[in-house]
Amino acid sequence: MKVLVIEDDPLHRAYLLEAVAAALPECETVLEAAAGGAGEALARAHPEAHVVMDLQMAPRNGIEAARTIWRERPGTRILFWSNYADEAYVRGVSRIVPDGAAYGYVLKSASDERLHLALRSIFVENQCVIDREVRGTQALSFGRKGGFSEGEYDILLDVALGLTDRSIATRRNLSLRTVQNRLQQIYEKLDLHEGNPAAEGTFNLRARAVATALLRKLLNHGALERAEAELAEWLRRQG
Amino acid sequence: MKVLVIEDDPLHRAYLLEAVAAALPECETVLEAAAGGAGEALARAHPEAHVVMDLQMAPRNGIEAARTIWRERPGTRILFWSNYADEAYVRGVSRIVPDGAAYGYVLKSASDERLHLALRSIFVENQCVIDREVRGTQALSFGRKGGFSEGEYDILLDVALGLTDRSIATRRNLSLRTVQNRLQQIYEKLDLHEGNPAAEGTFNLRARAVATALLRKLLNHGALERAEAELAEWLRRQG
DNA sequence: AGCATGTTTGCGGGTTCCCGCACCCCGACC
DNA sequence: GGTCGGGGTGCGGGAACCCGCAAACATGCT
Structure with missing residues (x-):
């Protein structure tokens, strides 16, 4: 068995190497990479290696890798x-996981x-292993509790990027x-109206939604x- | 001499304790806290202690502490x-440092x-010690190179929070x-116009500025x- | 004083945004 | 077949926003 560790923080990387060695005695080779790009290259060179990696890395994001x-x-x-168990991370991961692939999500604060x-x-x-806290935000994300559908989330991203309603419409x-209807739903799910009683008109809804x-780390x-x-x-x- | 270490990551905290012990043999007591709030309490109990701390902590931010x-x-x-040497952190620190106080800013990636x-x-x-990289973003922040004045930065924050032009005006x-004039300057300094050639009207400037x-980690x-x-x-x- | 420079404010118009109303389409269920 | 609910679409009005123009106003320099 081969395991590839991708983690930019040297202390955390050392800790991970130790943990892998202790938990997986049958693992004969442990590879390590300090950045997303290097990790991809190593994975290409060792097609049978399993991977354990950090998500928050610069410059190449863990999700990209x-x-x-x-x-x-x-x-x-x-x-x-x-x-972190930010909804943005959790959603980003579950967006890219292939059908049937086994993966795990463990917080660094775990024992x-x-x-x-x-x-x-x-x-x-x-077997898939998802930390309890992460499961929490997952359920919150996809359940009925103000969860965003895929399409709504896309439009929220477009708004956050600063696109006009019109350009969002042509893009999607x-x-x-x-588009404006969906924005309405987004405003609703973000409780932009209920929160403030008499604070009507003090907020630019579009910008407030992004804020x-x-x-909320969405x-x-x-x-x-x-x-x-x-x-x-x-x-x-588009040209 | 007493030194108080405030750092939520246990690995990094251990590393810091070791570094303090090695670099400061004259230090007879090293206190440690794993969160901003606990750090404040310890600092209150030991008024003569110097502090070394992380900036990015949850739930109580390092800058708050x-x-x-x-x-x-x-x-x-x-x-x-x-x-990180994000401009937001650097600006946040230099906002709160009292006159004449000695402080330092060192990146975790430093040797x-x-x-x-x-x-x-x-x-x-x-003596003050600021890492070279941090100095870089500091100069970029306060120099002429598209640097934001205090007032402009405040308004940028208000916009990012989703306030209306009118409410920003009354607040400030x-x-x-x-307010709209300052927004214009902000748009200018963010190169919202130059970047895109024919992409006129595809962006909502207010939202694009926040994005x-x-x-840019501003x-x-x-x-x-x-x-x-x-x-x-x-x-x-306000009521 | 005189002048230059930069900041703040008012006015006006063109655009975008927020949102209520009504219509259409289509799958679901009786 | 009927009808019912949800999502996509068009229309229209009121508000907010973007921005050019110009008049005050402060400030610093000669």
Whole structure:
């Protein structure tokens, strides 16, 4: 068995190497990479290696790296080991996981035993392991409780990027009025109206929506960067 | 000499404790706290202790903790040890440092020697130490190169929070037209016009400004949270 | 004083945005 | 077949926003 560790923080990387060695004695080679790009290259060179990686890395995001790895070999088992359970991360991961692939999501604040257990469950038993806290935000995200549908989330991203209603409409192949309708639903789900009683008119709803989404960690810097890259691509194609 | 270490990541905290012990043999007591609130309490109990702390902590931000510590004892020497040199962090720190106080800003990616040197310079020699990279964003922030003035930055924050032009005006005691003028300058400094050739009208400038500020790390989650808290306070006072 | 520079404010118009109302389409269920 | 609910669409009005123009106003320099 081979395991590839991708983590930019040297202390955390050392801790991970130790944890892998302790939890997986049957693992004969442990590879390490300090950045997303290097990790992708190593994964390409070792097609049978399982992966455990951080999500928050600069300059190449963990989600980007995971996406290219999974695109090249959809069966790879990946354990994400992250500091946060932000909805933006959770949603970003579940967006890119291929059908039937085993993966895990463990918080860095978890105990050593949790991490060891997750390592064995995924890489030996081929079983998905999602931390309880992460499950929480997952349920909150996809359940009825003010959860955003895929389409609504896309439009929220477009708004956060600063697109006009009209350009969102052409980009998503919708009518202008439909875009505005969805915005209405987004405002509703973000409780932009209920929160403030007499504070009517003090807020620009469009900007306020982005602010509350950021404060609730529904959006974060990584998600914005990815969306910005896609937008630039689309703009280029558009001419 | 006493040193108080405030850092939520256990691995990093252990590393810091070791570094302090190695670099400052004259330090007889090392206190440690795993959160901002606990750090403030310990600082209150040990008025002569110097502080070395992380900036990015949940739930109580490092800047918040530093502010209350400095408010209670403005002479305290604080070394900030952070992962990032985001303009939002740098600006946040220089906003709260009292006149004449010695402080330092060292990146976690710095070498052991750099950290040791900084520890001795600040706590023994009473000298400010700012990492080269951090100095870079500092110069970029306050120089002529598209740097934002204090007032412009405030308005950028208000816009990011989703306030209306009118409410910004009343909050900052300005005319509505002045607010819009400053917004114009902000759009200019953010290159919202130059960047896109024929992409006229595809962007909502107000939202686009927030997006690019976030992407350039001029704003980040912590800054937004602080601004949101201040806004809530102002709204309550307003009635 | 005289002048230059930069900031603040008012006015007006063109555009975008917010949102209520009504219509259409289509799958679901009786 | 009927009808019912949800999502997409068009129309229209009121508000907010973007921005050019010009008049005050402060400030600093000669």
